[in-house]
Each structure stands twice: as structure tokens, then as C-alpha cells.
Amino acid sequence: MKVWTVANQKGGVGKTTTTVTLGGLLAQRGAKVVLIDTDPHASLSYYFGIDSDELSRSLYDIFIHDGPLNKDAVLDCLCPTKLDSLFILPASMALATLDRKLGNQSGMGLTLKKALGLIEDEFEYALIDCPPVLGVLMVNALAASTRVIIPVQTEFLALKGLERMLGSLHIMQQSLRKEFRYTIVPTMFDKRVKAAIGAYHTLRETHGDNVWQGLIPIDTKFRDASSNHALPSIHAPKARGVVAYTSLLRHLRLLEAAK
Secondary structure, X not given: OEEEEEOOOOOOOXXXXXXHHHHHHHHHOOOOEEEEEOOXXXXXXXHOOOOHHHOOOOHHHHHOOOOOOOHHHHHOOOEEOOOOOEEEEOOOHHHHHHHHHHOOOOOHHHHHHHHHHHOOOOOOEEEEEXXXXXXXHHHHHHHHOOEEEEEEEOOHHHHHHHHHHHHHHHHHHHHHOOOOOEEXXXXXXXXXXHHHHHXXXXXXXXXXXXXXXXXOEOOHHHHHHHHOOOOHHHHOXXXXXXXXXXXXXXXXXXXXXXX
């Protein structure tokens, strides 16, 4: 199972949109996909109309599971979507307590990786939507990843957030003795804004081949799809944003094939 972790230590850069759109495109192409919401704000869960306050089970239950985890315990936490091949592992507000409750316990950084290992024969892809804070949840998401996708809004303040994110990856790399493969994705690009063009060129000059050469444009169709709890690729398959994510997916799959 390929595990793509969508992360950045800055909010509002398109992490949830990236997770939902790539996951939907993969599922529409026949892959069996699980989307994992590790953000206590549960934006990914709400996107699909899942009310975290009404859930009987969520990702939180995997972290506090009494005794060794098993496959059924993980599968019981999943929620279906309108696509038969797409499932959600939803978040709850209780996740916000994990750093205080479990942050110092040995092995807690590998809980999600172990859980995904139990269901890896059920899914081809797992996409993880991260909170914008380096804590036990992001550590778990990064430790489980086979590739990190870093959406970066094309504006200069977002570039500072990228530097923090890459610094965190370096720290995690030393701690886990794991080399992270990562792809930086320029998002929310507005060709009418000179600063956006400048930020994109700075990204390319600073980070080279780690930056996807395409761009995710500003597209109101994403907001419309979210309002309707619909996958962008189904709600507006010909929208320019969906076309851009389709190109990104092609790029990511080529990278995986080249490994």
C-alpha cells in the first residue's frame, strides 16, 4: 500500500483539497483508497458530511485501543463514501488530547503505521490529511508515509511555512532513520497576481526538482464541491483545478513507478 501524507505546518494551503481530490481521482480510476483525517478540526471528515461529534468510532479509538490492535478494530473505524472504492478514517475533537495523554509514551509515533499495516491488503492507497502542527499526529502521519506531499500556497508567507515543514522532516529523518521522499505542490496560484508568480519562481529556484512543475490554480469549483460534500472530480470533472490535480496525480504515479 502506498501512503501519501499531505502535510504543511501552515494552515489554509490546500491540504484537505489535495487529499480529497487526489483520493477521488485514484478511486475513480479503480484503486481502493482510504483517506485518513488526523486533524482534530476534522475538515476532511466534514467534507464528506461526517459529523465527528456523532461518531461511535474514529481514529482516536485506534490510538487509545486497549491491547494489541487487530485488523477488525481498524476496519470498524472506517466510514464508506458514495464511491464503493473510497473510505474515510474520520477524526474527532478528542484527537486534540493525544499529545497530553500519549505524547511521551514509547512507540506512540508508530501507531498509525502499524494500523495501516493491518489493512494494507485491503487498500492500494492511503492518503493522510495532517494538522498544521508538529505533534504526535503529524509524527504518526510522517512515520507511516511512503511519500510526503507538501502543498504550498504561492505567496511569500507560505514559503516560510515550507521552511518549517522541511526542518521538521529533517528532524524526523534523523529520529526515524528514514529518508523522506517529498513533492512540493504549488497551490492557489493566481496568474493575475505578480507576487504569486514571484513566489512560484522562488519555489522553483530554491527547491528545484522537489517542486512539481505544474500549478494548482485558484478555482471556485473546489468550494462548490465542498459545499455539496462532493468529490471535485465528480462535481466538476472539467474544472481547471481538477485538470491540474489530474496532471499532478500522473506525475506522482510516475515517481512511484520510477522508485
